[in-house]
Amino acid sequence: MARTLPFLFLTSHRGAISCLLLTTFLCSISYFIGFYQNSKIIFIADPYSTPNCLHPNLTTSQRPSVILDFESHHTASLTPSSNFDLKPIEFCPENFTDYCPCQDTVRERQFEMSQMLHRERHCPEGDEKVRCLIPRPEGYRTPVPWPKSRDFAWFANVPYKRLTESKKKQNWVRLQGDLLVFPGGGTSFPSGVKGYVDQIAQIVPLRTGDVRTVLDIGCGVASFGAQLTNFNILTMSVAPRDIHEAQVQFALERGLPAILGVLSTYRLPYPSRSFDMAHCSRCLVQWTGYDGLYLMEIDRVLRPGGYWVLSGPPIDWRHNYKGWQRQPQDLEKEQASIEDLAKRLCWKKIAERGPIAVWRKPTNHVHCIKKSKILQSPPFCAANDPDTAWYKKMEACITPLPKVNDLNQVAGGDLVKWPKRLNTAPLRIMNRYINGVSVTNFNQDNELWKKRVSHYGSVLSSLSAGKYRNIMDMNAGLGGFAAALSKYPVWVMNVVPSDAKNNTLGIIYERGLLGTYMDWCEAFSTYPRTYDLIHANGILSMYMEKCDILDVFIEMDRVLRPEGAVIIRDHVDVITKAKLFADRVRWQSWISHSELGPFHPEKILFVDNSVKMNANQVNSRQFINHH
Numbered sequence: 001m002a003r004t005l006p007f008l009f010l011t012s013h014r015g016a017i018s019c020l021l022l023t024t025f026l027c028s029i030s031y032f033i034g035f036y037q038n039s040k041i042i043f044i045a046d047p048y049s050t051p052n053c054l055h056p057n058l059t060t061s062q063r064p065s066v067i068l069d070f071e072s073h074h075t076a077s078l079t080p081s082s083n084f085d086l087k088p089i090e091f092c093p094e095n096f097t098d099y100c101p102c103q104d105t106v107r108e109r110q111f112e113m114s115q116m117l118h119r120e121r122h123c124p125e126g127d128e129k130v131r132c133l134i135p136r137p138e139g140y141r142t143p144v145p146w147p148k149s150r151d152f153a154w155f156a157n158v159p160y161k162r163l164t165e166s167k168k169k170q171n172w173v174r175l176q177g178d179l180l181v182f183p184g185g186g187t188s189f190p191s192g193v194k195g196y197v198d199q200i201a202q203i204v205p206l207r208t209g210d211v212r213t214v215l216d217i218g219c220g221v222a223s224f225g226a227q228l229t230n231f232n233i234l235t236m237s238v239a240p241r242d243i244h245e246a247q248v249q250f251a252l253e254r255g256l257p258a259i260l261g262v263l264s265t266y267r268l269p270y271p272s273r274s275f276d277m278a279h280c281s282r283c284l285v286q287w288t289g290y291d292g293l294y295l296m297e298i299d300r301v302l303r304p305g306g307y308w309v310l311s312g313p314p315i316d317w318r319h320n321y322k323g324w325q326r327q328p329q330d331l332e333k334e335q336a337s338i339e340d341l342a343k344r345l346c347w348k349k350i351a352e353r354g355p356i357a358v359w360r361k362p363t364n365h366v367h368c369i370k371k372s373k374i375l376q377s378p379p380f381c382a383a384n385d386p387d388t389a390w391y392k393k394m395e396a397c398i399t400p401l402p403k404v405n406d407l408n409q410v411a412g413g414d415l416v417k418w419p420k421r422l423n424t425a426p427l428r429i430m431n432r433y434i435n436g437v438s439v440t441n442f443n444q445d446n447e448l449w450k451k452r453v454s455h456y457g458s459v460l461s462s463l464s465a466g467k468y469r470n471i472m473d474m475n476a477g478l479g480g481f482a483a484a485l486s487k488y489p490v491w492v493m494n495v496v497p498s499d500a501k502n503n504t505l506g507i508i509y510e511r512g513l514l515g516t517y518m519d520w521c522e523a524f525s526t527y528p529r530t531y532d533l534i535h536a537n538g539i540l541s542m543y544m545e546k547c548d549i550l551d552v553f554i555e556m557d558r559v560l561r562p563e564g565a566v567i568i569r570d571h572v573d574v575i576t577k578a579k580l581f582a583d584r585v586r587w588q589s590w591i592s593h594s595e596l597g598p599f600h601p602e603k604i605l606f607v608d609n610s611v612k613m614n615a616n617q618v619n620s621r622q623f624i625n626h627h
């Protein structure tokens with residue numbers, strides 16, 4: 001027994017070895033056959049090196065080595081069906097160069113002018129949607145880079161003269177040769193925005209990090225927001241598309257955060273308690289009209305303790321009524337009624353110096369509730385979500401602040417100052433306003449986005465070289481992408497889809513970042529060619545069932561600057577399809593692994609249109625430009 005056991009063991013061991021060798025042999029054969037058949041898929045073709053030169057490094061993140069072939073190796077549904085149109089999208093006619101689908105100056109004529117209803121978003125639906133690519137204006141050039149762009153823009157890019165003439169005395173913008181020059185004038189500050197902002201800084205703590213997010217209603221060419229960049233303050237400059245021709249387009253061309261918008265009947269597309277300061281310099285809004293609706297909307301979006309700065313009529317009417325060609329008694333009445341409404345909203349007037357008046361929103365509503373009968377305050381809004389603001393009608397009521405335990409507490413909590421605010425756990429997370437998002441999630445999300453942004457920087461050289469300025473994040477989540485970009489000289493429009501599972505826009509504002517709600521089945525409230533980089537994380541899988549993804553691509557192309565870039569992150573199946581759409585809208589794109597490497601199903605479609613286009617594509621754009 002003692003001898004037979006090792007023998008038996010040896011026999012079975014030999015069998016196992018033979019079996020292993022056979023398996024290894026068969027596997028190797030199968031591997032090499034597979035390798036031979038799929039060599040194009042497995043290796044990365046470097047378009048910048050000698051043709052057919054293969055690079056076996058799958059994980060490198062250098063752009064030339066990340067062009068992968070993901071075609072047809074997945075599920076059957078990925079293969080375009082026979083009726084799937086792969087033709088490149090045609091260009092729109094030349095008169096579409098400044099087409100804004102939801103702010104179309106022709107379409108707006110169908111809508112009433114009362115209460116500026118015609119200037120609200122009215123988006124085309126179904127067959128009304130334009131399915132062509134917006135051509136650039138003739139002579140279009142690479143925009144002036146930031147920070148020079150704050151003061152100069154190419155006239156060819158925004159070829160509109162009206163403001164250079166109608167606002168000449170107020171120094172909004174001048175035309176000098178082929179450049180538009182922005183000397184920093186405005187209706188309320190013809191002799192320069194610097195002195196004007198310095199005056200405000202004597203009343204409002206602009207230099208301390210207390211004020212970071214500002215809303216400028218009726219922004220003109222956004223010179224106010226431009227000046228505030230010197231204080232590290234981010235201003236959302238808002239104005240409609242009206243007789244102040246292309247004002248918002250000028251602002252964006254200057255590299256300033258701006259969006260088309262109007263105080264009309266809908267809430268502004270921001271959550272409650274978003275802005276540290278709101279400002280109107282002669283913005284022509286009837287603040288006391290419509291039962292005080294508009295001042296109540298400002299109250300909704302101001303954070304507790306936020307500042308409201310008003311200049312222009314009726315402020316300082318005693319000195320200015322002649323210049324404004326108004327009757328002093330009318331202006332006096334107007335001011336009295338603003339003062340009265342502000343009091344009834346429980347705001348405190350903190351100063352009126354020369355042309356500028358400043359009020360402050362209370363830090364909580366304890367007093368306001370107690371005194372509401374004596375003050376004859378408007379009613380507090382009934383329980384509706386104060387952060388809902390996508391096509392939501394305004395109501396003449398005071399948006400209640402979160403409850404506090406004592407008079408000295410700030411409703412919702414005390415915000416830390418900028419820049420600490422950016423990475424401090426937001427109060428809405430601490431107070432558990434957002435389902436299932438913890439402080440740990442927030443910190444992990446920040447770390448994740450740092451890694452992702454560093455990967456993006458290694459792929460898109462213009463990002464790491466600081467050449468991008470206006471950035472759009474189509475699905476901003478907690479704002480981690482924008483926060484990780486803060487090392488670059490950029491600003492980010494953080495978009496939270498109106499039907500996102502979690503409404504995180506309040507968190508984004510608490511971090512001291514800007515953003516808006518949006519439904520990506522519609523067009524964004526901006527002009528064509530206004531963003532250098534668009535980031536679309538998970539947006540395609542989110543909208544796939546909701547609307548035609550081709551329309552989403554056409555819209556992205558509309559807002560993207562001609563030499564801009566796009567980063568689309570999604571599941572490999574979606575990315576494979578996205579590549580087909582990217583080709584149809586004539587982008588220079590390639591599929592890449594994410595920073596998680598080749599074995600993770602999340603992939604990235606990078607688009608970099610600063611890459612030279614081939615002759616056919618250049619011709620087709622030029623053809624449109626000259627016809």
Ligand SMILES: C[S@@+](CC[C@H](N)C(=O)[O-])C[C@H]1O[C@@H](n2cnc3c(N)ncnc32)[C@H](O)[C@@H]1O
Pocket residue numbers: 116185186187188189217218219220221238239240242244247261262263264280281282283284285
């Ligand atoms: C006389 S300009 C003043 C521009 C700038 N604030 C300045 O001081 O130079 C009036 C501005 O208010 C905007 N505006 C007029 N009605 C508005 C409304 N209902 N909502 C938002 N902006 C409005 C105009 O489009 C324009 O930008």
